[in-house]
Amino acid sequence: MINQISVFVENRPGALRSMTAVLAENGIDMRAFSLAETSDFGIARVIVDDVYKTTTALRDAGFVHSVTQVLGVALSDVPGGLDKVLRVLAEAGVNVEYMYAFLGGKKGEDAYMIFRVADNAKASAALAAKGVRQVGQDEIAGL
Amino acid sequence: MERYYQPEIETASREQIKAWQDERLVKQVRHVWDNVPYYRKKMQDAGLTPGDIQSSDDLRKLPFLSKADLRDAYPYGLVGVPLKDCVRIQSTSGTTGKRVVAFYTQEDIDLWETCCARAIVAAGGTNEDVCQVSYGYGLFTGGPGLNGGSHKVGCLTVPTSSGNTERQIMFIRDLNATILCCTPSYAAYLGESMREMGLTPEQIPLKAGIFGAEAWSEEMRQSIQDTLGIKAYDIYGLTELSGPGVAFECSAQSGMHINEDHFIAEVIDPDTGEVLPDGQQGELVFTAITKKAFPLIRYRTRDICVLSREKCPCGRTHVKMTKPRGRTDDMLIIRGVNVFPSQIETVLLNLGYPANYQILVGRVNNTDTLEVRVEMTPEMFTDNLGEINARQKQLVDGLRSMLGLTAKVTLVAPKSITRSEGKAVRVIDNRKI
Numbered sequence: 001m002i003n004q005i006s007v008f009v010e011n012r013p014g015a016l017r018s019m020t021a022v023l024a025e026n027g028i029d030m031r032a033f034s035l036a037e038t039s040d041f042g043i044a045r046v047i048v049d050d051v052y053k054t055t056t057a058l059r060d061a062g063f064v065h066s067v068t069q070v071l072g073v074a075l076s077d078v079p080g081g082l083d084k085v086l087r088v089l090a091e092a093g094v095n096v097e098y099m100y101a102f103l104g105g106k107k108g109e110d111a112y113m114i115f116r117v118a119d120n121a122k123a124s125a126a127l128a129a130k131g132v133r134q135v136g137q138d139e140i141a142g143l
Numbered sequence: 144m145e146r147y148y149q150p151e152i153e154t155a156s157r158e159q160i161k162a163w164q165d166e167r168l169v170k171q172v173r174h175v176w177d178n179v180p181y182y183r184k185k186m187q188d189a190g191l192t193p194g195d196i197q198s199s200d201d202l203r204k205l206p207f208l209s210k211a212d213l214r215d216a217y218p219y220g221l222v223g224v225p226l227k228d229c230v231r232i233q234s235t236s237g238t239t240g241k242r243v244v245a246f247y248t249q250e251d252i253d254l255w256e257t258c259c260a261r262a263i264v265a266a267g268g269t270n271e272d273v274c275q276v277s278y279g280y281g282l283f284t285g286g287p288g289l290n291g292g293s294h295k296v297g298c299l300t301v302p303t304s305s306g307n308t309e310r311q312i313m314f315i316r317d318l319n320a321t322i323l324c325c326t327p328s329y330a331a332y333l334g335e336s337m338r339e340m341g342l343t344p345e346q347i348p349l350k351a352g353i354f355g356a357e358a359w360s361e362e363m364r365q366s367i368q369d370t371l372g373i374k375a376y377d378i379y380g381l382t383e384l385s386g387p388g389v390a391f392e393c394s395a396q397s398g399m400h401i402n403e404d405h406f407i408a409e410v411i412d413p414d415t416g417e418v419l420p421d422g423q424q425g426e427l428v429f430t431a432i433t434k435k436a437f438p439l440i441r442y443r444t445r446d447i448c449v450l451s452r453e454k455c456p457c458g459r460t461h462v463k464m465t466k467p468r469g470r471t472d473d474m475l476i477i478r479g480v481n482v483f484p485s486q487i488e489t490v491l492l493n494l495g496y497p498a499n500y501q502i503l504v505g506r507v508n509n510t511d512t513l514e515v516r517v518e519m520t521p522e523m524f525t526d527n528l529g530e531i532n533a534r535q536k537q538l539v540d541g542l543r544s545m546l547g548l549t550a551k552v553t554l555v556a557p558k559s560i561t562r563s564e565g566k567a568v569r570v571i572d573n574r575k576i
Contacts, residue, residue, distance in 0.1 A: 006526035008519050010556050036528050040553045041519075043528060064519050064557055068526040097527075116526075 001120060002072040002137050003051045007044045008064040011037060019044060019063060026057040031140050032114050034100035045100070047072075047114060049141045070116045071123055072102075072135035077111040085113070085132055092126035094119055145394060145457045148257070148264040148296065152404050153459045157452075160403050160460065165198040167432035168407065172196045172205070175438050178223045181216045182208070182440060199407060202430060203418050207441045213243050213383065222246050223438045234282040235382045245382050246436040252291065254433055258380075258388030258402045259292025265393045265400075265457070266322065266351040266376040270297030273318050277325035277333075278356065279305040284386025285356050289324040292388065298322065305329065308336050319348040327359035327367065327375075331498050334370030344372025353378050355387050358467060358485045362492030364396075377466055383442055384429055390464055395456050398463035405433045408462060409441070410450050421450045427464065475504060475570065477511045480548050484569045487515055487550075490541040494534075495523065501560050506574040513550040515542065518557050 009015050016035070023030065023046075032047040048054045051067065058065050075081040089096060095118040102112035112135060117123045127134055147153045155163075173193045175182050185206040186192070195204060213221065222229070228248050235243040247255070268274060274293040278285025286304055293300040301314050305325065311333060314320060323330060330352055337347060349371055355378035364375045379399050380387035389406055390399035401408045409418050410425040419425045427444045431437070446467035455463060468483055475482045484502055491500055496517050503514040517538065525531060531554070538552045 004526070006524075008524050008554075008556065010559070015556070038528065038532065041531075041555075043526060043531075045526070062556070062558055064521050064524045066521075066524055066526055 001069045001124070002047055002114065002135070002140055004068045004070045004114065004116070005046050005048065005051065005054055005058070006066050006068055007046070007058060009035075009042045009044050011040050011042055016042070016044060018061075019058070022057050022061045022063070023048070023054065026053060028054050028057070031143060032100065032102045032112075034098075034114070036098070045114075047102075047140060051137070068116065069120055070114050071120060071127070072140060073113050073115055073127065074110040074133040074135055075113060081111060082113065085115075085127070088126050088130045088132060089115075089117065089123055092122055094123040094126065146264055146267075146269070147459070148261040153261060153400075153461065155404075155460055157460060161199065163404050164407055164432060167404075168199050168202060168430065169193075169196055171430070171432045171438055172440065174223060174435065175440060179221055179438065181212070181220045182206075202407060202409070202441070205430075205441050207416065207428065207443050208439055209443045210243070210445070218244050221439065222436060224248055224436050229436050232282075233284045233287065233382050233386060243382050245385070247385070247434075248436045251385065251434045251436050254405055255288060255385035255388060256291030256295055258385070258391075258405065259288045259378075260295035261292075261402065262353055262376070262378050262388050262391030263289070263292050263296045263298065263322065265391055265459075266353050266374070267394075268293075268296050268298055268322050268351070272296075272298040272322050273301060273320045274298035274322040274324065275301040275303055275311070275314060275318075275320040277303050277305055277311055277323060277329060278387075284380065284382050285324075285326070288380070288386040288388055289353065293322075293324075308333060312337055312340070315347065315349060321348060321350045323349050323352045323371075323373070325352075325354060326356050327354040327363055328357060328498070330354050330367050330371065330375070331363065334367055335497070338370055344370065347372055349373045351376065353391075355379055358473060358483070359498075360485050360489045360492060361466075362489050363498045366492055366498060379464065379467070381429075381442075381444060383437070383439055383444075384431055385434065389429065393455065393457035393459055397455075398451060398465050400455070400459045400461040400463055401450075403461045406431055408450060408464065410448070411443075413443075413445075413447075421452050421462075424449045424468075427467070473570075475502070475572065477504060477513050477546075477548055480546060482513070482546055482548065486545050487542065490538070490545050491515075491517060494538060494541055496520070496538070499560050500569070502570045504570065504572045504574055511574065513548055514553055515550050516553045516555050516560060518560055519554045520557065 029049040034045045036043045075085050097116045099115045176193045189206050229246045230249050231247045232244050276289045280286030352373050352375045367375045376392040378387045378391045380389040390401040392399050407430040409428040411418055411428050413426040427446045427448050429442050430440050448467045449465045451463045501516040505512040535552050542550045
């Protein structure tokens with residue numbers, strides 16, 4: 001399981017940048033990033049190397065945020081790789097709320113994706129049973 | 144045990160209060176007739192002489208004074224004593240037009256401060272208390288009024304004036320301030336700042352707050368009481384009538400007792416001017432019956448409220464006014480609907496949003512637009528967009544059922560709405576009409 005940090009960002013020029021500036025100033029390395037938006041605000045979702053440091057820095061800078069547990073999945077970087085994972089989740093009856101790709105592992109053979117699902121435990125067990133490799137917070141930090 | 148600053152006056156019988164009002168009104172009308180040509184002319188135009196006013200029952204015969212009269216008579220036209228007998232002026236912020244400049248003799252200041260002292264004692268104040276006055280000092284009446292009242296009660300007075308939040312909090316903590324006097328929006332801000340510093344209500348020495356000078360809702364009272372761990376009392380006044388202390392709340396926290404030995408209150412239909420019976424909502428009108436330098440007769444406040452003479456558990460006998468629903472000046476007319484900012488505040492606080500909000504009114508294609516900006520809080524934020532959208536919709540629905548209007552609700556970043564250290568700027572009206 002991976003701790004994803006979700007940050008409230010206003011939808012106006014410079015708002016997102018003021019958040020990334022906080023991360024940059026604190027030397028935080030991002031592993032994955034996704035942005036969900038509505039007409040007047042967005043939620044920036046980030047996976048970082050140091051969750052504690054990031055949440056502390058964001059709080060001090062006045063950003064509203066929350067931490068959500070998501071699944072990190074390593075999938076073969078070949079045609080059908082994602083399909084295989086989604087089939088496992090579908091067969092287990094787990095709903096995917098959203099997912100996004102990883103900025104890239106450095107090893108080459110695997111691709112990584114972040115899944116936010118309705119039931120983490122159920123999804124994790126189903127993936128493990130079908131031999132799909134998952135990555136945890138420690139591995140993410142080390143990538 | 145309820146305590147009073149002047150028990151013989153504050154708990155006097157209704158007959159006694161009426162007797163004071165009868166005698167003082169007759170005297171005051173004579174004083175104004177003799178010394179204020181502007182008002183004498185108004186009386187003459189209405190075919191009146193001082194002899195027509197025999198008791199407070201005749202009050203309704205007298206012509207009204209309005210803010211427009213104050214403007215016309217600016218600066219000296221309504222002054223009732225020679226300037227050599229005046230010792231002070233106070234003035235309004237002038238946000239709704241020309242500044243009002245009010246004059247005081249030393250006796251006028253004494254009676255004003257006495258009214259404030261009654262308010263402080265009603266909030267539990269004694270000479271053992273440390274009373275921090277965080278209202279602005281200067282032309283604004285808030286600071287000087289409560290400062291004087293605090294002296295009369297014998298509190299150790301801390302005249303911090305408004306602003307410099309860090310210093311305010313330092314004095315509250317270091318000097319163990321027990322009573323805080325400021326605007327409700329500033330009290331909320333101080334509370335929020337102290338909470339962020341990790342202070343729990345138990346760690347804040349304050350026990351009571353006296354908050355006024357702007358409209359605030361019952362929900363806002365609750366939220367201030369919870370964050371600061373105090374009892375929050377409302378206080379009412381207008382510069383035109385001296386300043387804060389014209390009316391004040393007692394331990395019952397169910398309306399403000401008007402100091403009827405100094406001010407006669409009426410509620411009128413704002414359209415017809417007709418006097419309404421107790422219990423009916425209308426515009427509050429005051430007659431100052433003891434002040435000499437600025438003796439306003441039947442001054443229309445434009446505050447909308449209800450008067451009640453029901454027996455109050457605190458033992459005070461003076462009439463109570465409800466918290467004004469808003470000044471008629473604060474009222475916005477949006478797509479033909481009357482909207483008071485306090486109504487919007489009620490909806491927000493009921494749904495758990497902070498009292499810090501901003502109302503933006505605009506006009507697109509000849510149709511008014513209403514946008515309410517609300518700050519996102521850590522408690523409300525979730526990773527789930529659907530849930531946030533549902534909360535936004537809940538706000539829109541809440542506003543619609545309160546106002547009968549559809550408002551756009553925009554969630555903004557925390558602390559992005561300017562905090563007021565004096566009076567809150569709640570409304571930005573961009574309509575060019």
